[in-house]
Each structure stands twice: as structure tokens, then as C-alpha cells.
Amino acid sequence: MSNDSNINTQAFYLNPQRKVAVLNYNEKYIADIFELLDSEELLQIVQAFLDRRRHKTETNNAFEDQSATKYVATIKAIMLNQSAVFQQFDRTEVLQSIEALYSFYRSFLRIAVLNQHDSSVMANGFMNIDNQFNDLVIHLYRTIEEKLQGFANKTYRQVSAGSSACILTQSHDWPIPAGYEALKPIRFIDTLMLRPPMMMKTPSNKREGTFTAVEQNPIQKFTGSQDEWFCFPAKIGESLAYIYFHRDYFASGISLANLFEVADAKSVIGHKPDLILLFGLQHTEGDVCHYYHDTDNDLWVGEVPYNDKTTYFGYMKKMCLTLHNLHMIYQGKLPIHGSMVQINFANGQSKNVVFFGDSGAGKSESIEALQEIADDQIIDIETIFDDMGSFTLTDHDIYAQGTEIGAFVRLDDLSSAVAFNNMDRGIYLNPDQKNARVIIPADSYARVIAHHPIDMWVYANNYSDKIGVHRFATEDEAKQTFIAGKRKALGTTDEVGMSTTFFANPFGPVQEEARTRPIIDQVFQRLFDHHIYVGEIYTHLGYDKSKTSLNQSAQELLDLLTNS
Structure with missing residues (x-):
């Protein structure tokens, strides 16, 4: 360092x-x-x-x-x-x-x-x-x-x-468990003032691999000083996260402000977090990212090593979401890798649609295509969550919640019809490179974590040569596609060609497959019992970069939504 x-x-x-x-x-x-x-x-x-x-x-x-x-x-x-x-x-x-x-x-x-x-x-x-x-x-x-x-x-x-x-920091008293005393001197970020649009460059511009469990608590390696480390207290969905990062990672630490709600002093003082992330440790096992489940203290602890590779913001975001999703799974909730939007139509109807799939499958692109072809049929499209949410079962119903108040979006995929109208508040990462990204605020925290009903859930299929939308006839047929998590990798991670990921979500479900499967079964049963539309949209992104086919699929989806 x-x-x-x-x-x-x-x-x-x-x-x-x-x-x-x-x-x-x-x-x-x-x-x-x-x-x-x-x-x-x-x-x-x-x-x-x-x-x-x-x-x-x-x-x-x-x-x-x-x-x-x-x-x-x-x-x-x-x-x-x-x-x-x-x-x-x-x-x-x-x-x-x-x-x-x-x-x-x-x-x-x-x-x-x-x-x-x-x-x-x-x-x-x-x-x-x-x-x-x-x-x-x-x-x-x-x-x-x-x-x-x-x-x-x-x-x-x-x-x-x-x-x-400029950031305003503050020291807070919180119930620090035994073994975590080294965190006590580190100050919390209380308030931030950004000067957007912010343009930042990092040595790395792509995320690699998945996060794995370790048997040793990463807190044992933490020796950070008050001058070198800061804590960003975040509300990730309904999880409370204390994100500790080395000052050389300020590009990622500052960017969190556009993605997660900053937890206020009342949320921190006297409260043990659900998640702790140590970002920028000098020594980690195998020099990769890991997590540890501290069952004695009911804590999920993540570690990310200090190196050039982890300067890409995707490591910060995805490790936070992995810890959150693991926490959700242990609470009996189902993490969803996807985007949820509320579409408000000119005819007075409103529909909540969840687009599901791994990175590059076409979730954001499908929403953008809808916006482009809708003309005056759609008044607006409100983003509830852009990348990760969760489904919760009640005694008789099912609802969705988001995790992020912002969106981490590829600049390559945006057009003038993008469903965000506040790009001037963005934080831009490596805008001159492939996989350039922007982090922009999208919705309020209260709106994101509200209990949202689900009208439609579609898998973003970028590997088939079909065009349009397909509704699954049976629960088993739907589960087979969603659980397989197939996609054609487009270079947003280190993967290339066809790949499969359990439930299209390498950030929690992959790590806890046995515990996730029963929740998946319960969710699909509830969806089909309530006759909620479960299907797939053929995005064609693995074949057709012109988006002509995607727009045709979006038109079929639009017709389906307006006529239902």
C-alpha cells in the first residue's frame, strides 16, 4: 500500500x-x-x-x-x-x-x-x-x-x-462484538457532497470469478488505521452494512453513495450490522475475494484484497450484494438477479415487471427497448431495482423488494431513450474504455424497499435465435430455465461464450444452492398458484447487435402488457 x-x-x-x-x-x-x-x-x-x-x-x-x-x-x-x-x-x-x-x-x-x-x-x-x-x-x-x-x-x-x-465523518458507538475491536477507531461517513458529473479512471475495468467461503474470519487480518480507512454505513435492501475500505479505494467508496442509501446516525448508534465488508486487506487467502459466516455474532463478513484488479467498482458492488443475498437466503427470502420496473401506461394501467438473468443477458436492454418502441403508450417507466432484489413469501401472497437506490449501467448500452433522466448526477467510470460504466441514482430508498406486487417475471434469454415472448406452461418448465441460468457471455465479466450459473445468480444462490432450492420451489409454486405470468423474452443480444430483433421482442411484450 x-x-x-x-x-x-x-x-x-x-x-x-x-x-x-x-x-x-x-x-x-x-x-x-x-x-x-x-x-x-x-x-x-x-x-x-x-x-x-x-x-x-x-x-x-x-x-x-x-x-x-x-x-x-x-x-x-x-x-x-x-x-x-x-x-x-x-x-x-x-x-x-x-x-x-x-x-x-x-x-x-x-x-x-x-x-x-x-x-x-x-x-x-x-x-x-x-x-x-x-x-x-x-x-x-x-x-x-x-x-x-x-x-x-x-x-x-x-x-x-x-x-x-467532500465527506463529513463521525465516530459512532455501536455494539462491537468480541474480536472486532480493531474496527472501533475507524470513522463512519456521515454525509457526502459530490461534484457530478464525476469522471474516474481505475486500473481495472472488469470483474473476474465468484466469491467463496473461508473458515477464518477476515477480521483477524484487519490492522487498518483511522487515517487510512473509512466506513460507509449502507442500507442494502433492509440489511445494515458497514463497508470498511482503504483510502486508495475512494473511487469505489464514493461511488457507493449513488448506489446505496447512507445509513444515518440513528441507524448506526447502538446497532450491530448484518454485514461487514473489509475492502483492501493486504493479505487474503489466494489473493481473491471471500466471505465468512460468523454464526456466533450473526454476521456476514466479506474480504477483498488490495490489488489493481479489485479497483473495478464491480467488486465493491457485487461483494456487498453477495453478503446481502446470503443474509436474505438465511431469512428465507429469494435473491433475484434482475431488474424490476413499474410501467405506467397511458390507458391508466400500471404493471410491475421483473426481468431476470445474469450479466449481459439483456435485462436493462429490454427495458430500454420498451421505452424506445412505446411512443405515447407508456407515460413513464420507474426503476424499482436495477440489478438485485428479493422475493418474499407471506402467508398468502408474494412481493418483491429492491436493494439499490441507483443503477450501475454500461455506457455502451445506453441511448437517448434510456429510462433515467438524471445522467448529470452520474459517476462515470473509465468512460473511454470498453465496458465503461455510469452509476446514477434511480429511486428513493423508501420506494425501493416497499412491498411491490409482481405482475410478470420474464427470463432474459440472449442465447436463443427465437424472437418474441414465451410463457411457460408449467411450473417445472419455468424452473428448469430459471435454475439453469444459461446465457451467452458478452464480455462484461471474464467469461466468454455459453455459460450456465445456478439460478443466474453467482452472488449468493451459487454459494448456498442447497438452502436456496427449497425457497425457489416455494416461490414458483406461489407464482403459478396465483396465475402470475412467468416466461422469457428473447433478447437476441448473443446474435444481433443491431437490436432490431430485441425491439421486435419488446413490441410483443408491450402488446401483451397492454392487452392483459
């Missing part, structure tokens, strides 16, 4: 390999331009910038041949209008270098941290504190720029100059 090129002081941390920076406002808050110019932190950033420039390119810029100390001294001289500077350096070269320095700093994910210390004033004012620092940085940059170019700008862009996001 440590690296000689890292900057690591009490007030500032920067990791060039992970493109992450952390600003600790509690240790130092810079309030004016010359305090910033005199700071040790700016000097270290300039040094890191010069080292990178000299390593990457053979620069002919004489301004960058000097030491970091002299570089900063020159900036101060420019600010003080000392024209003698330009007897030594060319204005154009200095301006080019300052522009590059500014871009270098802004290329990092910059997280500002402020500890609340139970102060209501701090809680109400932390955004203003961060805004003031951002204004300070952009004011310094613009002042230098305009002094060097000799005229004022005519276009100003209000970018996130100082920080990308």
Missing part, C-alpha cells in the same frame, strides 16, 4: 498509482492564496508533477528544469507582479507549465475529509467550507493565468478545482 512516490502527511495524501488524493481539513485548512502558495502540500504536488514530467517526456520547457522550491517561488513572484521573472523564463512556457500542473492535480480523485466531532455547526457548514477552498484554488489558477497571458478571460468554467467531493 505504501509507495515511495506517495505524498503522505497528516493533512494531505496523494497516490499517483491509484490517482487518489485525500485532503484532511481538520489537520489543515488553507484560507487564502498566499497560505496556499506557502504550504508544504503545494510544494510536494509540484515536486510530484515535475518528477512525472521529467519521467514521461523530454521537456524543452526551461521553467520545469528548476527545483520545486524555485518553481513555487516563481509563481509567487508572478503573483506579486515582479516582471524580472520574465527575463529568465518565457511567458508562454510558464503558462503551458502552469496549465499542465493544474491539469495534473485535477486528474486525481480528490476527496476532502472533515470530521464532525458532534458539531451541528460543522454538519451544516461543511459544504461551504469545501466550496470556499474550491473557489480559492480556481481563483489562484485564474489569477496566474491572466497575469501570464496579459488579458482577462472571456469564458469561465466552474470546474471542481480543489476537490472532487
